[in-house]
């Protein structure tokens with residue numbers, strides 16, 4: 001990760017008639033080489049420069065910016081100037097230039113040249129239009145309160161990297177229905193159980209669409225994927241042999257998933273400011289390469305399943321289930337591939353990180369750990385492996401899973417919804433087109449609905465029967481309403497089973513020299529919340545050796 005801590009002076013040359021718009025191009029270009037956290041830190045640091053950018057919009061004091069000047073800039077050939085900017089110390093400015101050159105020289109070069117020649121006019125018109133749109137939206141609607149937006153970027157530069165925490169703090173100042181401007185797009189963030197109920201129950205019909213980033217549009221083939229939520233994804237075992245070794249397809253699968261996450265989780269400024277997108281085309285080649293790799297692997301697996309079912313009759317894997325329905329529901333190969341990957345992306349990290357957070361809490365709260373293990377020993381004993389069939393007799397284990405999902409919802413802002421008509425939430429207008437987020441994280445830590453909200457206390461779920469699958473608006477790790485997670489039951493079962501086995505088989509403690517309280521519980525920024533520092537713990541076996549053998553019988 002790049003360090004942005006030490007301010008340094010960086011020298012490079014800028015043309016005399018540097019356009020503020022080009023400055024923005026350069027900043028955006030730097031964003032593309034930074035990881036998300038740094039990107040957001042950089043965003044807040046460039047705030048001052050964006051003020052400058054805005055001033056320059058309205059004060060056409062500089063020389064007319066022309067295409068040739070742009071070339072000058074690219075060639076770094078004119079006057080020399082020194083520009084001090086802490087963040088730039090960590091990137092090579094020349095790499096920025098190169099991609100600006102690439103960007104400019106591609107298919108849109110001619111159109112861009114015309115635009116550049118009229119930079120001030122175009123910029124002033126765009127800015128004026130945006131300002132008028134913003135003003136008219138504010139005067140015609142009673143919008144929720146929120147931090148004052150800046151021109152062009154809105155609140156983008158104010159948002160700190162861990163977005164749900166930043167929104168939670170803002171909710172304390174502005175209230176539980178909050179306006180956040182991401183560029184020119186109004187986002188409304190809902191942070192109380194009552195407002196969540198309005199969003200996900202009463203107004204659900206009008207708020208069930210999804211806004212698509214360009215990356216999401218690519219992955220979902222323009223939102224044409226269907227959502228599949230059947231039981232029994234044994235996709236991880238698919239790639240692992242008896243000894244636990246991952247085969248070649250497994251390695252390829254892991255790389256595709258991690259590359260997909262990188263490509264998909266774009267927080268680039270241009271994603272939020274649509275009229276800047278034409279300047280920053282998607283990494284088409286990367287997307288095409290990723291898509292082809294993903295399709296090839298999935299097609300090979302589908303073919304294996306087809307051959308297998310011709311030989312031995314239809315199998316029970318979810319790939320077999322999809323293939324068996326292909327004719328009946330007229331599913332294209334593309335749709336099946338989309339469905340399979342929907343399930344993988346939505347169901348894999350969410351469940352894995354829920355278990356990681358739960359184990360971290362159990363190490364920090366040894367009493368809870370011991371109590372859960374005592375229940376397991378009582379119900380399952382020490383001579384067999386726990387199974388799903390035991391769950392109904394393991395209420396404390398279920399409470400532990402719920403408590404972990406309450407304090408650490410893997411998707412703290414759920415997925416974004418989009419208003420397809422103007423509705424009211426909490427007495428405020430949410431105009432058509434607004435992106436609406438539900439801050440599940442803030443709701444499940446709200447002291448007005450939870451007693452001692454920050455304490456890990458599974459007992460609260462034994463004292464009161466609280467639903468976790470979208471019927472109780474205090475606890476929404478899976479969302480609610482029309483877009484509720486279709487894999488909620490499966491996800492919950494997977495979390496409970498992993499947790500049950502890990503707790504039954506091992507005692508968990510911090511590494512030597514680390515106290516339970518010293519375990520770092522900081523969240524990493526992103527749509528899905530990983531632990532910032534991957535959990536390190538000491539596992540001590542508690543059952544007899546035979547039960548640790550790979551494939552040891554559950555009963």
Ligand code: HEM
Pocket residue numbers: 227228229230233342343344346347348350351354409410411414415416417476477478479480482483484485486487488490491492495
């Ligand atoms: C602990 C595990 C999981 C959690 C916490 C979780 C949470 C969520 C949340 C919050 C949403 C968005 C709801 C909304 O925007 O209103 C969602 C959507 C979704 N989840 Fe899950 N999920 C989990 C596991 C799974 C699993 C195992 C699958 C599938 C096998 C899955 C499939 C999906 C799909 C397909 C969607 C999109 C639904 C739609 O857009 O209509 N999830 N999930």
